[in-house]
Amino acid sequence: MKLRYRRVTLPLLHPFTIATGTSTERNDVLVAVEHGGVVGCGEAAPSRGYGQSADSVVEALPRLAAALGDDPFAFEVNADRLLAAARGQYAAVAAIDGALHDLAGRLAGLPTWRRLGVSPGRMPVTSFTIGIDEIGVIERKVAEAAAWPLLKIKLGTPDDERIIQAVRRCTDAPLRVDANMGWDLERARQMCRFLADHNVEMVEQPLPRGQEDQLADLHADSPLPIYVDESCHHAADVVRLAGCVDGVNLKLSKAGGVTAGLRFIHAARAAGLKVMIGCMVQSSVGIAAGAQLAPLCDLADLDGHVLLARDAATGLDCRDGRLLLTDAPGQGVTLRDDLADPSGWTVVQ
Template sequence: MASPLSFRTVELPLRHAWTIARGTSTVKRNVFVEVRSEGHVGYGEAAPNVRYGESWETVEAALHKLAPVLEGRDLRHFRDVSEAVDAALPDNPAAKAAVDLALHDWAGKVMGVPLYRMLGVDPGRQPVTSMSIGIDVPETLAVKVREAADFPVLKVKLGADRVQEVFGTVRALTAQTIRVDANEAWKPDEALAHIQWLSTQGVELVEQPLPAADVEGAKWLRARSPLPLVADESLTKASDVPKLAEGFHGINVKLQKSGGIREALRIIETARACGLKVMLGCMVETGLGIAAGAHLAPLVDWVDLDGNLLLAEDPYRAHPVVQGRIQLGAGAGLGVEPR
């Protein structure tokens, strides 16, 4: 019996060169999954990130390994299938996320309901998403800010140097709310100095100022920071959350680094129990991956679901964004189809 799983890798050129503290990219290679059964097709996406030890090659290898595991399985036995995927892919969160998204999309289509209804989530409580501005020269920063004019909130990427130049360029161009993401670029002393300055510039929060390994530095910085600190690279799974409460005010959960919707929900629940605020973020993904996050977004405080807007062209018919809010319709499953 053939496996219900198939996949392909697609090259996705970016609208602008994407620069963060770790480097620059102009193209992404994501892996797209389909699960087929009972006349329905569920779609999923893997957006692997080298920061978490994954690439499109490792995702493909993991999916080749998984395909025979799913042969002959009844996908309606959702929990059993999901546990089999977890067991087969313990160290491949993006690959696991792709299959998890596809299974949820398939299940929603079988039942004829959107994912948010399956999860008991109110789509009307969708927070606004930020629009990310990568590190760049002043002229290109100005272009990016103009392109993001319809978003009430920006996320500005900062690195180890040019902090005041990059941020100051953006701030001089707009009165929009700004969040900052340092992507592990700073040391504790300089992080505190940067954050103290940023607190005078109308910044809402600072994401991952220190390397994830600097646990003691995070505790030291949290005790002194005038702005909320949000963990990103420090977090991949629910069991990471309790110890982060000592170093951060909130966490950033991403489906691609957590392995999909099921683990993301566990992370959100654990964060709430630990008194942490929650951001829902993304990698550079198409409208397919972004849609999955959008169905969970009403459960969190902050949203950063803009990955598809960084692409030169989105191969999926993404949910529209109106004044920064993703508009989820009544379509079954994720509600997104290929163009």
């Protein structure tokens, strides 16, 4: 199999702030895998918080490409080899694994969801995310998001109550909250009680990563379901969280792609946990890979591409808050012409 990549800068529609920082653009890496004249595409959306960058992705690609076998349909073997060679570069692994699933679908003439036996009729509504901002800006963003049936509000600031009160002045829509590790145990307890009175349906990552031993205490008397994201990357993390939380947030760039994502979902089900499928702020190349698994999950948070000023691909549409899985082969998205131009790609092998 031949592998090539190109870097892509994706400007955001608005600066996006969460408890751990602000971003105005994403620097991602598109990966293409070719076999028998057919090409599949994936996206690496690296996260600084996890020791990843576009540079570290590009640096990892030759090592990961060398680990790949010759059979694009040998997902489990390829995933084992890629994960063993990852050295923390799971966004790069996710890009290659996503490209393999896209490629296999195109070779088979089947959409990835159908090849995996997933039912698109079970697609959950995806939330639309409102980042941390001045109260007036948050109110404007909530008004602009009126078409979305479900909002996810980023918190983890001293002003969290004021933010929720402002959102509630603008909408009665159900809300989810993501604190992105911004609270300690006492603040989390206090906030869960406050949020339960404001039609909030769940709370994500209330405590810092590394403080998982406090989650069971919080979970025991929380009026709201508790999910974790930064605390849970892989199937092995899922097992340790059984009984301590209600659910876990699967992101393909944390877990290492669609194949690792399936393992994560099965581990969560075996542990009695709910699954949310989330994403980075990234293009619809990566979001489409997650969308293939979304009907296997309880909650979806797959709006990363909608937060961009300009997407890298077309083909992933949304109706009434649900991403649409089509009959197009593979992940069902097509790169923009300027990005598909072969001159912008670097051959790895």
